[in-house]
Amino acid sequence: MIATLGRYTLASLREIGRISVFITKGVRCCFTPPFYFREILRHIISIGFYSLPIVGLTAIFAGMALALQMHVGFTRFNAEGAIASVVLIGITRELGPVFAGLMVAGRMSSSMAAEIGSMRVSEQIDALMTMSVDPYKFLVAPRIISSVLTMPFLVLIADIIGVMGGFLVATTLLDYSTGSYITQTANNFELWDVLSGLFKAAAFGFSIAGFGCYHGFFSDLGARGVGRATTSAVVSSCIGILALNYLLTALFFGA
Amino acid sequence: MRNIISINNIHKSFAGLHVLNGLSLEISEKETHVILGQSGCGKSVLLKCLLGIFEVDSGEITVAGISVNDKQRSKEYMQKFSILFQGNALFDSMTVIENVEFGIKQSLKHKHLNSKEIRKIAEEKIISVGLESRVFDIYPAEMSGGMQKRAALARAIAVEPEVLLFDEPTSGLDPITGGLICNLLRDTVKKLGITSLTITHDLKVAEFLSDRVSVINKGTVAWIGQAKNMKNCGNEFVEEFYRASNVISARH
Structure with a gap:
């Protein structure tokens, strides 16, 4: 029993150490040349452009559901007038970044792990090394850079679409007046709410790329190994996003 | 002709399993050398040690006078290949x-x-x-x-x-x-x-x-010579390898 516990503890510590070394190397490579701009651009398109539809859909439904829930809840306290501000704050501070982060994690973290894992299996990483190309610079750094740069833009779009979703439900289903909803939204708008969400988005981007690359880089050989790496990448990056969300919320808005 | 690749008494093991056991090999400039061996005998590990992808436990590998362990000249080393x-x-x-x-x-x-x-x-x-x-x-x-x-x-x-x-x-x-x-x-x-x-x-x-063939067995070079001399080289493993290869070819 104690031996098993000890083995698990040591394995966990080893894993934490390996992740720390990997992330440190990856981050260092983000700031030292050579920079593979073509790779960065490729990943910006892959993460940003191709994730737009799912992020947009998630945001609009989140905004719509939030407006509906707030209407039902606030009616109990005769506070229906606060819906617009709650939707605005809820979307920009929490739901926009977190939902976008989780959706992009599901899409991109798995894709990064699968791509890098397959490159490991098919000796493409060895090929890079024989060409004196640092795999961290060519594979990890461009993904981290593009993910960190792209996520805030995705979240900004998600914020706009999410708030629009709330507006649509409130004005069409719940009989709110268009003018007063817009006025209330504008009056309650605070730049810091949006900015805090964008900072979170950048941190989530780091989690997505970091865990995606890590699990791909150290995937076991064979199809099963790559499959396992893909699953682990999604799980780890989602947990990373939720943990970072709490930490950053406490940092930005904690008492 | 001078040696371009010099592999001297290298050892490599993974989790206690000895894959390369004191393997030594010299390859001359412009030589066409072939390393022959069964699956799992350590051929690919040798290649990865030569490329610096795996670090050897002991021994020395040099290519055109540059050691695989010479970190300052690692780019120059890799670009020989x-x-x-x-x-x-x-x-x-x-x-x-x-x-x-x-x-x-x-x-x-x-x-x-x-x-x-x-x-x-x-x-x-x-x-x-x-x-x-x-x-x-x-x-x-x-x-x-x-x-x-x-x-x-x-x-x-x-x-x-x-x-x-x-x-x-x-x-x-x-x-x-x-x-x-x-x-x-x-x-x-x-x-x-x-x-x-x-x-x-x-x-x-x-x-x-090949100009010359090295046959690897149990992590070391069992025999070196011209491929045409493998059949009667006097090394039991090499002769068996030769016979088995020809039996398979004949069956096909």
Whole structure:
């Protein structure tokens, strides 16, 4: 029993150490040349452009559901007038970044792990090394850079679409007046709410790329190994996003 | 002729399993050397130790006087080689010509070239391995195994290495394509006048390509000599390997 516990503890510590070394190397490579701009651009398109539809859909439904829930809840306290501000704050501070982060994690973290894992299996990483190309610079750094740069833009779009979703439900289903909803939204708008969400988005981007690359880089050989790496990448990056969300919320808005 | 590759008493083990046990080997400049052995005998590990991908536990590897452990000259060391990987290892995200160009761009020898000159060299190399210009802009996954092998060879020779390494060059190819690739490899090495080191378990490939053959058994070199002398070399393992290879060929 104690031996098993000890083995698990040591394995966990080893894993934490390996992740720390990997992330440190990856981050260092983000700031030292050579920079593979073509790779960065490729990943910006892959993460940003191709994730737009799912992020947009998630945001609009989140905004719509939030407006509906707030209407039902606030009616109990005769506070229906606060819906617009709650939707605005809820979307920009929490739901926009977190939902976008989780959706992009599901899409991109798995894709990064699968791509890098397959490159490991098919000796493409060895090929890079024989060409004196640092795999961290060519594979990890461009993904981290593009993910960190792209996520805030995705979240900004998600914020706009999410708030629009709330507006649509409130004005069409719940009989709110268009003018007063817009006025209330504008009056309650605070730049810091949006900015805090964008900072979170950048941190989530780091989690997505970091865990995606890590699990791909150290995937076991064979199809099963790559499959396992893909699953682990999604799980780890989602947990990373939720943990970072709490930490950053406490940092930005904690008492 | 002077030795270009010198492997001296190297050991490598994984989790207590000894894969290389005091292996030593000298390969001369412009020699076409083949390393032959059973699956799992340590051929690929030797290759990865030579490339610096695996660090040896003990022993010394030098190529053209540079040690694999000389971190300050590691880029210079690596650029002595080019390798044709077993699975070709072409980059999926790049077209054929981009793969070849990418190799050239990393080469110290070609540092001064502009993108047009790099493109021209890449095109020449792709044509020289028997591919047509229509493959320039297609992705590796869209090509057959034989075409991928040729494209990988184009990428390998484009950097003008001193040593070309071939890891199981005919693996996964049908006999006709395998024969064509063997001819292409032999002609390419002859034309470039460079050293080549091939790793294979296929005796026919070894006979066809080699000046000298090293047979590896239990992590060390069991025998070195010309392939034609393997049959009666006096080494029990090598003779058995020779007989078994010919039995398989005869059955087919």
